Amino acid sequence: MNSSIFVTLISLSIIGALAFFAAVGFRGSGKTKDVAPNLEPYKSDDELETKHMDKTLSIAVLLASLLTVMIPLYYLGEQNRQEEFVEYFDEVSIERGEHLYEEFGCGNCHGVDGGGGAAPYVEKRSGVSVVWAAPAINNVFYRYDDEEIRYWLVYGRANSPMPAWGLEGGGPMNDGQLSDLLEYLRYFQISQQEELQNIEINVNSAILRIENSTLQVESEIIKQNQLIQDINDAPSKLPIVQEAVLVVSGLIDKETGIDSDEDGLFDSAEIELSTYSASIAESLGTQALNLNPEEEESIPGRKDLSIAKAYLSALQSDEINLGILVEGKEKFLKEASDGLVFLEAALENSLWNVDYQEIADRTFEGDLEKAKRSVGLFNAYCARCHTAGYSAGAAYTKKIASGGLGPALRSGRANIQFKAREDMVDFIINGSVNGKGYGVNGVGGGKMPGFGAVLPESDIGLIVDYLRGMMPDA
Ligand code: HEC
Ligand code: HEC
Structure with a gap:
């Protein structure tokens, strides 16, 4: 019930009651009395048993019927009021949750809308920096x-x-x-329909990712070589940077001279900063400054003084980083070289490559589309927990379904755990329940998600067939 109707009803009853008492009060007043009220004879029995009783009874009936109407009305309103309260609290809770989501940077990794993202990470086995x-x-x-x-x-x-x-x-x-x-x-979950519409995108990008893995690892090898070079160059670069920090801060803080463009840097300082930064640009791999003493903004939109200060602070952080590299040179060199060996081995074996034709022939009666889809589905929905290192972009030295957070599923393992295909399909639809057994010797930890709401059974069937059809590893 609308609470305003309720309030109106209550107010009307109160006003009514007040009016009634006022009227009764008025009737008694105004008369002059010869005797004190307590000595005045009261109404006769006749009067009490007829007119007076009728009146009292009618008032009682009226009040009783009012109550009969009010109580259910109040009850109806109350239910609604409590629901509104719960709703209000939910809203406040969502708002606080949104605040926490922002404050703790969930969106930096999972996306502002929770649609997925990435985080820098050091790959455990190789020490290689990955996304x-x-x-x-x-x-x-x-x-x-x-x-x-x-x-x-x-x-x-x-x-x-x-x-x-x-x-x-x-x-x-x-x-x-x-x-x-x-x-x-x-609150921010997408609709199930939207989620199902994502399947094709997810499958296609998983297949694309397999195709791009070689390229990705090649570019990581280039980066790793660069890292090794940087570590090796650090001892010769450090003194140049140390001197540059002194020279540049001296020029910025110069105390006398002419400042034609009135930008806070003297003309001579601007010229010297330009020639000095050019002289060290090659050995440090930095950019030269091109400051024009006649222009307040040699680069339109940026004040010369702030360009010079940014240049100095970049040099200062180089100084810190190079210092760290020089100090731990042997250790860093060893780590970086191990990482390089790891990446090169990964590239040589290219275990991410999938022979779709072989899968098609063995499991899907030659149907190449099904073979591709089954692998795409597995990588899109399962690999991040069942293929070691998959989240790093390429699983490097591990084969598909080698096991990670979840057990290995490859080489017929799935057939040992689940004798019947349907049991395996059921398990994947529902996921695991903490403490509840599954398959032949599985004990759920509640960590295996259920996929029944995000994948149609036909797709789950494809994954299951793919896994069950895998050859034992040689
Ligand atoms: C530094 C990056 C990072 C931050 C910050 C972060 N997460 Fe995560 N989160 C991840 C990664 C990566 C995974 C998946 C781990 C894996 O590869 O198994 C994950 C997994 C999850 C999962 C499990 C999802 C699933 O399907 O398995 C949930 C839920 C989650 N995060 C919620 C949050 C919330 C909420 C916050 C903010 C309080 C948050 N995360 C902050 C990186 C992050
Ligand atoms: C978030 C991580 C995660 C994802 C994603 C995931 N799993 Fe799992 N899975 C697990 C864990 C963990 C277990 C072990 C049971 C447990 O701890 O609850 C498991 C167990 C299993 C098992 C039983 C294996 C055995 O030998 O006991 C199968 C089969 C399986 N998962 C298949 C899949 C398939 C197929 C997908 C994709 C559709 C998938 N999983 C996605 C984490 C995951």
Whole structure:
């Protein structure tokens, strides 16, 4: 019920009651009395039993019927009022959750809208700096239940960039904050229809990623070689940078001279900064400054003084970084070379390459499309937990389905755990439940998501057939 109707009804009853008492009061006043009110004879029995009783009874009936109407009305209103209250609290909770999402930078990795993103990470086995894929979480409620999601929030995901956020996991948030965050995550889930529409995009980009893996690793090898070169060059660069910091800060802070363009830098300083920065540009791999003493903004939109200050602060941070490299040169060189060996071995074996024709012939009666789709689906939906290192962009030295957070699934392992195909399909539809057994000897940890709401059974069937059809490793 609308609460304003309710308030109106109550106010009307109060006004009515007041009017009634006022009227009764008025009737008694005005008369002059000869005797004191307590000595005045009261109404006769006749009068009391007829007119007076009728009046009292009618008032009682009237009040009783008012109550009969008011109580149900109040009850109806109350229910609604409580729902409104809950709704209000939900809204406030979502708002607080949104605040936490921003404050703790979830969006930096998972995307502002939770659509997925990436985070810099040092690959564990190789020490190579990689970009680690952070999954979409605007669909996480389709895969996990509330408790399971809360678990990931509290403990994060060890051995990945995902930090622990709950106090129990060593993070900053208490239970109430985690609940708010969960409410916000629930609030920004996309519709199931949208999620299903993403399947084709996900599958295609997973297939593209396989095709690009060689290129990716090649470019990482180039970067790694550059890193090794930088470490080797650090001892010769450091003294140049140290001197440059002194010279440039001296020129910026120069105390006398002519400043034609009135930009806070003397003309002579601008000329010297330009020639000096040019003289060290090649050996440091930096840019020369081209400051014009006649122009306040030698680069339109940027004041000369701020260009010079930015140049100085870049030199200062180079000085710090080079110092670190020089200090730990042997250690860094060893790490970087190991990383290079790892990457080169990965490139040589190219284990990410998939022989679709072979899969098609063995499992899908020669149907190449099905073979491709099954691999694309596996990599898009399963590989980040079941193929070691997959989130780093290329799984490097590990074969597909080699096992990571989740067990290895390759080389017929899936057939050992699940005797019947349907049992495996069911398991993937529903995911695992903490403490509940599955398959022949599995015990769920609640960590395997259920895919029944994000993939049609036909696609889950393709993945299952692909896994069950895998040859044992030689
Ligand atoms: C530094 C990057 C980073 C930040 C910050 C971060 N996450 Fe994550 N998160 C990840 C990565 C990476 C994964 C997946 C780990 C893996 O590869 O197994 C993940 C996993 C998750 C998962 C499990 C999703 C799934 O489907 O398995 C949830 C839920 C999640 N994050 C929520 C959050 C929330 C909420 C915040 C902010 C409080 C947050 N994350 C902050 C990187 C991050
Ligand atoms: C977020 C990580 C994650 C993702 C994504 C994931 N799994 Fe799992 N999976 C697990 C974990 C962890 C287990 C072990 C059970 C547990 O701890 O709950 C598991 C168990 C399994 C098992 C049982 C294996 C055995 O031998 O016990 C199968 C089969 C499986 N997953 C298939 C899949 C398929 C197919 C997909 C993709 C559609 C998938 N998983 C996606 C984490 C994941």
